[in-house]
Amino acid sequence: MVDAGMSGGMRDGFEEFVRARTGAFARTAYLLTGDRQHAEELVQTALTAAAERWTRLDDPERYVRRVLYTRAVSWWRVRRRWRSEVLTDAPPERRAVSRDDPDLRIVLADALKRLTAKQRAVLVLRFYEDRSESETAEILGVGLGTVKSQTRDALRRLRAVAPELADENEEAMR
Amino acid sequence: MTDLRGLMRELAEEAPAVPVPPDLYVNARRNRRRRRTAAVAAVLAIAALVVTGLIARPHPQAERFGGGEDGLPERLLSVPASTGANGADPVGPAAVIFSLGEDNPQSDHEDFGFAWWRGGHTVESSTIVARDRDAYRIVRAGYSTGAELSPDGRYLLSEGRVLDLATGDDRLKLRTVPPEQSWAPDGETPPYDGGVQLYGRWTEDGRRIVAVQDDRVVLVSWPSGQVERVLRTPQQRPVDQHVMVSPDARTVVVQSNNLLRGYDVGGTLSWSQEVSTDALVVAGRAAWRPDGRLFVFDRTDTVCDLCGWKPGTWRLSARDGATGERVAAPDYPAIRDAMYVNVLTWRGDVAYAVVSYTNHRTDDLVDVTGTALVRLRPGAAVPEVVLAGPEGTRYLGVATDLVERIRPLGEPDFGHNSAETLGLAVTWGTCPAIVLSVVVVALILRRRRRVR
Structure with missing residues (x-):
């Protein structure tokens, strides 16, 4: 019960964090990707990564932003974007x-x-x-x-x- | 909007509203747990597979007694570096033993290249082949393992040790005798380990070992291991000596220091001749015949002057063992380009000898390019090759009771020396592993610092 209570508290904390900060993350992601769909995907990826490590994160904001930036420049994500672009x-x-x-x-x-x-x-x-x-x-x-x-x-x-x-x-x- | 900052902020306002699934937290945590569980399960499964494979792999010992007919293999194969060690996985008794010297697998080269995972420092290992099938194993003993195989192929005499190839264990260590001891006809000579390495050779019938210690010849009974006699031969020198006892153990011929001499059982000199080892050499393990003849090789066409031991043409001839005088013998074919020849056994008047051929370049064993068991048939024009070692073979020995039985080549079984594979992997992998570990640890620490 105690564990369940602790877990519930953690979950509430995560959801509060998401409600408060997702908009800001989306703006950054949009600037980074230049594409609404990719921005959504990037934010969800970063939030999922944060959820997985939530109990160990001292500074979730910093962690999510770091994931946004590093994933945005990772080679495979860049390649995926290239596929939808026409090079001239x-x-x-x-x-x-x-x-x-x-x-x-x-x-x-x-x-x-x-x-x-x-x-x-x-x-x-x-x-x-x-x-x-x-x-x-x-x-x-x-x-x-x-x-x-x-x-x-x-x-x-x-x-x-x-x-x-x-x-x-x-x-x-x- | 007057600057890039303002323009970017305006642009950022066009960002989409990101929908976040209500169960994202629960799903993410659950997926993480599943991935971890799957990773642990995968590691355990791989480990279980490896262990199962190691346990379940076919064990050569299981089929040892269900093998084919005993015989010399039709052909000898080169073996891989990871060939199994006979000590750990014995396949003896052996039909054949051969060695490529320092190039034989699992050799420790001279004074460097010592492999830490092997026991002892063996500069020249040897390879044996089982009697009833093509199972190859590596044997290591002393500095140079050699190829002095007993006539039945069960024992290997190597630098004073008698190794049982069926079990991989030592059966006897030849011990030196005290310098003051001349000979002991009563067989009661106390063993004495003076720290001097004692080299030996089997007699043709395998009932004795003839060992030489400086100017003493030691006869050891086999399999009792009792010292039968110690014979002192004052003119004997440790260099270039050839010694063999007659089948009845009543006469010993000693060739040393350009002297060829016969001694009786009491140590009395019976006859002596001055002969150069360039011109004549005692024929080897089976130099004596039961009728009292002593076979020697007359050497001609020796080349490579001023470079020590010379390759040349070798031809068998006979002497009277009681007097040393030349006696009649069949006309045997000449063996050309030979560095060493050792008659191992006879079948009637047909001699079987191991020949080390040379490339004429220099004067040492390193120039032996191949070794073969040949049949020397009276009246034949050339020796008949019975079995040749792989290219570069320097030493070859066979179980002489099989010289007339050749079996067809079967599926080779090289076994596997896990210690050899692991040792090499650890040796070559240690440095990269350390570097990789340091890099990984540094990256993890750096990442953790950033995450928190």
Whole structure:
């Protein structure tokens, strides 16, 4: 009975955590994958992993975020996404968008899809979650230098595939 | 929206609402438990399969007594490195024993390459083949195991030890005699282990062992192991000596130091001739015939001058064992390109000898390219090969009671030396395993730190 009570308490704690944090996880997952379906799948995977280890987790939030980022850049997940994408020799023509265009976020979404999974993860951590370079390196399990170079490359790539975002990039670089 | 941060936050708001199944927690925990249980069950199942396989594998001993006819195998095969050890899984008595020297499986090369999982340091192992089937096993004894097989194939004489191939156990250790002891016709010579290695050879009938200790010849009765006589031969030198006792044990011929001498049972010198071992060599284990003739090899066409022991042409001839004078003998075929020849037995006037052939390159055993049992038939033009060892065989011995019985080749049984396989695996796997363990432990610790 005591065990059952403890188990019930653990389950309640997990469900409370899910209710409170799933929305935030979904936003991060969407930025990481650029795809609603993949984002859902990624969040559910991370929450399942957390549930399996729930009794041993000191910081569930940190664990789930780490799973989100590491799974998002894992090679097999990237491969699955590639299958649904059509690769072309040249980027498709883009319509002209001014800086004040309300569809600028669509341009960004499109541009993020053209980055590598790691570059996207670095940008999300640095500019969406406002993580420092060292925090980003620690979460992704890479070196500080890698984070710096990935950030630089990601922003350069953004400028190339979406010149409309140049101003935003420049501010970010600053 | 004025910067990348703001733009990303706006974009993130388009994220879908993720449905979370109400039973996710319960299902996840249950699936984890199932996976763990399945993993443990899989490990246990694999372990059980391995253990069952080891226990249930066909055991050569089970079919030992249901084998075929005794005989020499039609052909000898090269054996794999993991061939079973006769000590652990005996198949003796043996029909044949052969060795590729240091290249024989489970040899410990000279002063290095000592294999920690083997007992003792044996530089040259040997391989035996059972009498009634093609079951091969490795035998290791002393520094060099050799091929001095008793006529019935049951015992192996190796560096002073008599090994019972049927059980894998030592039956006798030849012990040296005190230096002051000359000879003991009463058979009461006390055994004495002076720490000197005593080498020996079977007599043709297998009833005695002739051992040599410096300038003493020791006759040991078999199977009693009693020292029959110790004969002192002052001119005898330990190098290049050939000694054999007559079938009635009344005369001993000793070839040493360029002297060929006959002694009677009392140790009295009967005759002596000065002969070079380049020109004449006592014919081997069966040098004596029951009629009192002593067979020797006349050696001609020796080559490789100034390089020690020379390969050459060997031809049997006979001497009177009582006087040492040449007597009539049939015309035996010459054996060419031979390094060593050892007559093991006779069938009438037909001699059976083991011949080590050479490649003429240098002067040592390392140049023996092959060894074969040959039949020397009077009047024949060339020796007739009865059984040849695999390429590179340096030593060959046969159970001489089988020289006229050849059985067809059967399914080879090499057994398996688990210690050899395990030892090699551990030796080669230890370093990578340590490195891998360190890496795995480091990764686990790192991951745990991050998770918490």
